[in-house]
Amino acid sequence: DSGVTQTPKHLITATGQRVTLRCSPRSGDLSVYWYQQSLDQGLQFLIQYYNGEERAKGNILERFSAQQFPDLHSELNLSSLELGDSALYFCASSVNRLAGLYYEQYFGPGTRLTVT
Amino acid sequence: SQQGEEDPQALSIQEGENATMNCSYKTSINNLQWYRQNSGRGLVHLILIRSNEREKHSGRLRVTLDTSKKSSSLLITASRAADTASYFCATNYGGSQGNLIFGKGTKLSVKP
Numbered sequence A: 001d002s003g004v005t006q007t008p009k010h011l012i013t014a015t016g017q018r019v020t021l022r023c024s025p026r027s028g029d030l031s032v033y034w035y036q037q038s039l040d041q042g043l044q045f046l047i048q049y050y051n052g053e054e055r056a057k058g059n060i061l062e063r064f065s066a067q068q069f070p071d072l073h074s075e076l077n078l079s080s081l082e083l084g085d086s087a088l089y090f091c092a093s094s095v096n097r098l099a100g101l102y103y104e105q106y107f108g109p110g111t112r113l114t115v116t
Numbered sequence B: 001s002q003q004g005e006e007d008p009q010a011l012s013i014q015e016g017e018n019a020t021m022n023c024s025y026k027t028s029i030n031n032l033q034w035y036r037q038n039s040g041r042g043l044v045h046l047i048l049i050r051s052n053e054r055e056k057h058s059g060r061l062r063v064t065l066d067t068s069k070k071s072s073s074l075l076i077t078a079s080r081a082a083d084t085a086s087y088f089c090a091t092n093y094g095g096s097q098g099n100l101i102f103g104k105g106t107k108l109s110v111k112p
Helices: none
Strands: A005-007 A010-013 A019-024 A031-038 A042-050 A053-057 A064-068 A074-078 A087-094 A111-115 B005-007 B010-014 B019-024 B029-037 B043-050 B055-058 B061-066 B071-076 B085-093 B106-111
Touching: A005 A087, A010 A019, A019 A087, A019 A111, A031 A074, A042 A064, A042 A074, A074 A087, B005 B085, B010 B019, B019 B085, B019 B106, B029 B061, B029 B071, B043 B055, B043 B061, B043 B071, B071 B085
Parallel strands: A010 A111, B010 B106
Antiparallel strands: A005 A019, A019 A074, A031 A042, A031 A087, A042 A053, A064 A074, A087 A111, B005 B019, B019 B071, B029 B043, B029 B085, B055 B061, B061 B071, B085 B106
16 A cells, blocks of 8 residues: 555546546655556656646646645546546655655556546 | 657566566656556556666665666566566656656566
8 A cells, every 4th residue: 555545446427527536645745746547658647746836747638637735635637528538547646855856656546537 | 758668568477487677768867766567556666776876676676777778677586476567667857856757568477
C-alpha cells in the first residue's frame, strides 16, 4: 500500500459526460501528479500540483482540468468525454522540495475509466 | 519526446534465472527510476538512481546507469514467479518539476 488513495476504482460513463476523479496523497506529500495510461499512448504525464498551485503541464487536453485543495487532495475533471479517453488514470505524490533534487513518486491504485 | 525506451518489450524466463531489462533515454536527466506494475494495477517504485551514480542495489535488484550512452539496465537475480509484471523506466530530466517520462515497459513473465 503506497499510502495514496484514489476514488472511484472504476467508472463507466457515456460519451459527452463529465466525471471527477479524486486523489489523496500520502501524508506529508505536497506534490500531486496525474498520469494517464492507455494501450496506445502508454503512461503519460498530465499535470502536477504543488501545495495548491499548478507546477507543470504535460499532455493534458483542454477538456481536462485539475485542482489541488488546501487539504492537499486533488481532483481531475474530465469533460465532454470521448471513447478515446478510456484509460487508467493514476495519481502519484511525492515530497517535492526543489526542482533538481531527487525524489521518488508513490502511485495510487488508479481509476479505470470506461467511456461507452 | 524524451520518452525512455525499454528493451526487450517482452521477456519470458524460468524461475531462478536472471532477468535483464534495458532502458534508453534521449536527454540529460536528474535521475532515473524503475517501477513495476502488476497487471492493471498501480505502479510500485523499485529503485531510483541519480545521474551521478553508476550502480545501485536493492535486494535482488541491480540497476546500472551509463549517462554517456543514455542508458540504464535493471537486473533481477534469481527470479520468482511473483516477479511477473511489467517494468518501466522513468526519467526525471533537467528543468522539470519532478514529473516523470515513462518508457513503454518490458513485460516479464517468470514461469514456475
